[in-house]
Every structure is written in C-alpha cells, then in structure tokens.
Amino acid sequence: MAGHHERAANAPELQLPADSTRRPAFYGLVLQWALRLVLVGYIAITLLLQPPDRDLWFCILTLAGYLAAFGAWTWWVVRTGPASKDITSRRPALCMLAADVALVSLLSVLTGLHSPDNWTSDVLRTGLFLIPVIAAAQLDPFLSGVTAIPTVTAYIVVSWIGQNGNEEPWSSILLNATVLSGLAAGSVALSRIQRSKVETIEELARQRTQLLEDVLGLEKRERQALSERLHDGPLQYVLVARGDLEDVRAGSAPALDLVETALKECSALLRDAVRELHPEILNRAGLKAAIEALADSIAARDDLAVDLDSSTWPADFRTDADHLLYSAAREFTTNVIKHAHANTLRIELRREDGEARLRIIDDGVGISDARLAKSIAEGHIGMASIRTKVLASCGQFDAHATNAGTEVAIVVPLPRD
Structure with missing residues (x-):
C-alpha cells in the first residue's frame, strides 16, 4: 500500500486564492x-x-x-x-x-x-x-x-x-x-x-485549503485500500474457481467442490465489504439500532465486557451524520479489540443541544498522546479518515490517553428541528 504521505495523484494543487487575503x-x-x-x-x-x-x-x-x-x-x-x-x-x-x-x-x-x-x-x-x-x-x-x-x-x-x-x-x-x-x-x-x-x-x-487537501488524499487512500482488499480477497477466489473450471468440465467432483467453496468465500468477502461500506441495519433501523448491534457483536466475545449508553438518542431519529458516527464507532471499537487488550469497553451515543456526541472509552494498555497525534498526522487510514470527515462536517474530534486506557470523543452538529 502506498505511503500515507502520498497525495492524491489526480487531485488539483490547492492554494489560497492570491487575492483572498490581499x-x-x-x-x-x-x-x-x-x-x-x-x-x-x-x-x-x-x-x-x-x-x-x-x-x-x-x-x-x-x-x-x-x-x-x-x-x-x-x-x-x-x-x-x-x-x-x-x-x-x-x-x-x-x-x-x-x-x-x-x-x-x-x-x-x-x-x-x-x-x-x-x-x-x-x-x-x-x-x-x-x-x-x-x-x-x-x-x-x-x-x-x-x-x-x-x-x-x-x-x-x-x-x-x-x-x-x-x-x-x-x-x-x-x-x-x-x-x-x-x-x-x-x-x-x-x-x-x-x-x-x-x-x-x-x-x-x-x-479550509488544508481540509480540502486532506479530503482528496483520504478519498484516494480509501479507494486504494478498497481496491487492494477486493484484489487480495474476492478476486483471488474468483481466479481459483476459474482455474478449476477445466477440471469441472472434465467431470471432476472434487474440482466442483473447490469451485463451490471458492465462490462461497468470495460471496462472504463481498458481503462484508458491502456491509462495511453501508451496513444494512443502519439503513433499515437507524443509528441507535446499528450501534446496539455492534455492541452486541463485541459483547459476544468472552474477553471483553461492553457497556452501551444510548438513552438520549431516539430510536427512529435519522441524520446525515449516521454513517459517519457508525463508521467511527466501528473503527475505534475494532482498534480496541485488536490493540488495546482491554477488559471493558464503554460506548456512549448522545443527542444534546443540537449535537451528536459519541464517546468510546476502554481500560486497555492505552496509547500516549504523542503517539496518537503522530498516528493521525501520518495519515493512519482509519483514524485520519474519521478525523477528516468529522472536521469536514464542522464537528470536533478528540482522542487522548487516560489513566485507564484511551478515550475518543466526537461531536457533530445536527440540523435544528
């Protein structure tokens, strides 16, 4: 995968208009x-x-x-x-x-x-x-x-x-x-x-110019990540199945089983990619239900206790920020599972004063503020993606180490009723 410092190849060079400040x-x-x-x-x-x-x-x-x-x-x-x-x-x-x-x-x-x-x-x-x-x-x-x-x-x-x-x-x-x-x-x-x-x-x-540059670079990195994911996963199974087709035509029963297995794996990987791009439950039942389903899937693990608080978020409330908030919750909880070695995980989803507030707190090994800032600055694909999208939505992003782990807080303004 290309380095995180690489800019979008086809992105125009963005500069301040010469007369905007003079x-x-x-x-x-x-x-x-x-x-x-x-x-x-x-x-x-x-x-x-x-x-x-x-x-x-x-x-x-x-x-x-x-x-x-x-x-x-x-x-x-x-x-x-x-x-x-x-x-x-x-x-x-x-x-x-x-x-x-x-x-x-x-x-x-x-x-x-x-x-x-x-x-x-x-x-x-x-x-x-x-x-x-x-x-x-x-x-x-x-x-x-x-x-x-x-x-x-x-x-x-x-x-x-x-x-x-x-x-x-x-x-x-x-x-x-x-x-x-x-x-x-x-x-x-x-x-x-x-x-x-x-x-x-x-x-x-x-x-504003820096944010536009970040968005363009982020879009390229996300497209490249998705391309590599499809290439290394579903496409390889398709190529394997295509290679076994000659044996299937020759009447080989084991080859037919191999083709069926490859197609099943390919279908599962494609379904996961589609679900990650836009979860079906988010579209069908809303953000609160999607976060609850995410918390239930994490709680099914034997080594991690999950505490979810979404009492102030209406069940049928839909916003333009739903996908962003869900993506943030999924990204940061995945980081906790992979790297934090935490025992407990708390997820808070609140609607207060015309703002959506998402907090994810764990009691794992934590990460230093300097290392966290460096990870964001170097364009870590998950962290940088969420941060850029939050800032582009005129929101606030804060991630810092605590005495007992790491805390991530996101605030996104919502349209007034």
Missing part, C-alpha cells in the same frame, strides 16, 4: 485614495476662498508637487493590483504619508507667516486630523504608530509658529493636540483590530 489591503488603498482626494479638495478650496497675501504661487506649486506624488502613487496601486504581494509594501505607504504631513505642515507654516491676519493657516492645520485616518486605512498598526508621532509633532510646531499671528493660547493648542493624539491612538487600535480580522480570515482560508 483584497482587504487593496480596499484600504482605495479608501486612502478617496481620503487623499478629500484632503486635496479641502486644501484647494481653502486656498481659493482665502488665499495668502504672499507666495500664493509657491503654495500652488507645492500642491502641484503633491498631486504629482499622489498621481505616481495612484499609478503604482493600479499597476500592482489586488493580487500582488507588493500591495502591502510599507515603503510606498510611508512615502505618501510623509508627503501628506509635509504638504499640510508646509502650507500651514507659509500661510501663517505670510498672512497672520487670515484664517487660512488655522483651517489648513486642521487637515492634519485627517492623516491618522488615512494611515489607519493601510491596516498596518506599525504604519499607524509611525505616522502618529510626526503628525502630532507637526501640529504642535505649526501651531507654535502661527501663535504670534492668531494669539491662540497654549491651552487650546495642547487640547487640540491631545484630541489629535487620541485620534492617532484610535487609528492604531483600529488598524490592529482590522489586521487581526484579516489574519483570522487568512487562517480560516488556510485551514
């Missing part, structure tokens, strides 16, 4: 673009309504230089696209945030020095309050924190330079700086919250 960052860049457009419009309208007494053209050239940088940054965002890993690069973001702070600070200082009697500098200075919001849209707490310090510092310095003209008291400057600091701190916290959400989405997407 698209939020791209949307953040779009939000930054819109906020910077607001900042440019705010400054342009301010200069238009209340132009400075001197160096208006220098202010216009400064704004034009910023627009050139803004255009280059916009071109970079569009060219990079949401699927590229470069979309989260910090260097372009830092350059543009520095340009934001420099633009507002420089224009505020120029208008404050050259037109101290106008309100232009005071209004432009207020634009610094928009920069922490722009930084927060990057979804990077580091960038938000790095931007907060120069933004608050620039506000204090600009206010101090223009203080002689507008005669604003230091108490007002410090209060406004405190509000700006709070806004900057909030942007850092918001970036951290949004980043944690993005990381959670990335982890869920990674788990």
Whole structure:
C-alpha cells in the first residue's frame, strides 16, 4: 500500500486564492485614495476662498508637487493590483504619508507667516486630523504608530509658529493636540483590530485549503485500500474457481467442490465489504439500532465486557451524520479489540443541544498522546479518515490517553428541528 504521505495523484494543487487575503489591503488603498482626494479638495478650496497675501504661487506649486506624488502613487496601486504581494509594501505607504504631513505642515507654516491676519493657516492645520485616518486605512498598526508621532509633532510646531499671528493660547493648542493624539491612538487600535480580522480570515482560508487537501488524499487512500482488499480477497477466489473450471468440465467432483467453496468465500468477502461500506441495519433501523448491534457483536466475545449508553438518542431519529458516527464507532471499537487488550469497553451515543456526541472509552494498555497525534498526522487510514470527515462536517474530534486506557470523543452538529 502506498505511503500515507502520498497525495492524491489526480487531485488539483490547492492554494489560497492570491487575492483572498490581499483584497482587504487593496480596499484600504482605495479608501486612502478617496481620503487623499478629500484632503486635496479641502486644501484647494481653502486656498481659493482665502488665499495668502504672499507666495500664493509657491503654495500652488507645492500642491502641484503633491498631486504629482499622489498621481505616481495612484499609478503604482493600479499597476500592482489586488493580487500582488507588493500591495502591502510599507515603503510606498510611508512615502505618501510623509508627503501628506509635509504638504499640510508646509502650507500651514507659509500661510501663517505670510498672512497672520487670515484664517487660512488655522483651517489648513486642521487637515492634519485627517492623516491618522488615512494611515489607519493601510491596516498596518506599525504604519499607524509611525505616522502618529510626526503628525502630532507637526501640529504642535505649526501651531507654535502661527501663535504670534492668531494669539491662540497654549491651552487650546495642547487640547487640540491631545484630541489629535487620541485620534492617532484610535487609528492604531483600529488598524490592529482590522489586521487581526484579516489574519483570522487568512487562517480560516488556510485551514479550509488544508481540509480540502486532506479530503482528496483520504478519498484516494480509501479507494486504494478498497481496491487492494477486493484484489487480495474476492478476486483471488474468483481466479481459483476459474482455474478449476477445466477440471469441472472434465467431470471432476472434487474440482466442483473447490469451485463451490471458492465462490462461497468470495460471496462472504463481498458481503462484508458491502456491509462495511453501508451496513444494512443502519439503513433499515437507524443509528441507535446499528450501534446496539455492534455492541452486541463485541459483547459476544468472552474477553471483553461492553457497556452501551444510548438513552438520549431516539430510536427512529435519522441524520446525515449516521454513517459517519457508525463508521467511527466501528473503527475505534475494532482498534480496541485488536490493540488495546482491554477488559471493558464503554460506548456512549448522545443527542444534546443540537449535537451528536459519541464517546468510546476502554481500560486497555492505552496509547500516549504523542503517539496518537503522530498516528493521525501520518495519515493512519482509519483514524485520519474519521478525523477528516468529522472536521469536514464542522464537528470536533478528540482522542487522548487516560489513566485507564484511551478515550475518543466526537461531536457533530445536527440540523435544528
């Protein structure tokens, strides 16, 4: 049989979509673009309504230089696209945030020095309050924190330079700086919250991809196991019977007996395989009856006592998880019989709070948690199969050693009534 680490030969390579984890960052860049457009419009309208007494053209050239940088940054965002890993690069973001702070600070200082009697500098200075919001849209707490310090510092310095003209008291400057600091701190916290959400989405997407890979690999291993089982069992008896047919045609009575025996064995093996794929009692009488029949067959052994508790499971209750739960019970009880050398075996089947709960506990030799985890990780066909199917059903799987043996617990959600 092929090694457990082998992947499904025909399974497609599953990877996270390139834009599934970077698209939020791209949307953040779009939000930054819109906020910077607001900042440019705010400054342009301010200069238009209340132009400075001197160096208006220098202010216009400064704004034009910023627009050139803004255009280059916009071109970079569009060219990079949401699927590229470069979309989260910090260097372009830092350059543009520095340009934001420099633009507002420089224009505020120029208008404050050259037109101290106008309100232009005071209004432009207020634009610094928009920069922490722009930084927060990057979804990077580091960038938000790095931007907060120069933004608050620039506000204090600009206010101090223009203080002689507008005669604003230091108490007002410090209060406004405190509000700006709070806004900057909030942007850092918001970036951290949004980043944690993005990381959670990335982890869920990674788990989903891993689960799909496990399911595909598991399907191949199960098919291969079934193929080998049919090849080594029923097919060999069929070939033996076919080889004895010449003797039967020649009138040999012993050959006829051999053919009959081979066909009987073949029929028994095929019946066992079909019963294992989908037990007839499970389809006819339901999960509770199937588990009870399984417990009775195990209890027929002289060396193992079985305790079954299925009192909370309705006799006629059917779910989509019936086959999974029965397969789990059969797999783990078989492991107990073969390997645990246990004296007692307890099986619990419960329906509680909209969930199906199956527990199998034995008092055998047990297995260490490390060895159990290694067996699952290496793809043990029975254990890995059940675990993968349980997780694919949004359920919970737990197997661990106890002081008296081993305990396996499975929880599968059921549809609400």
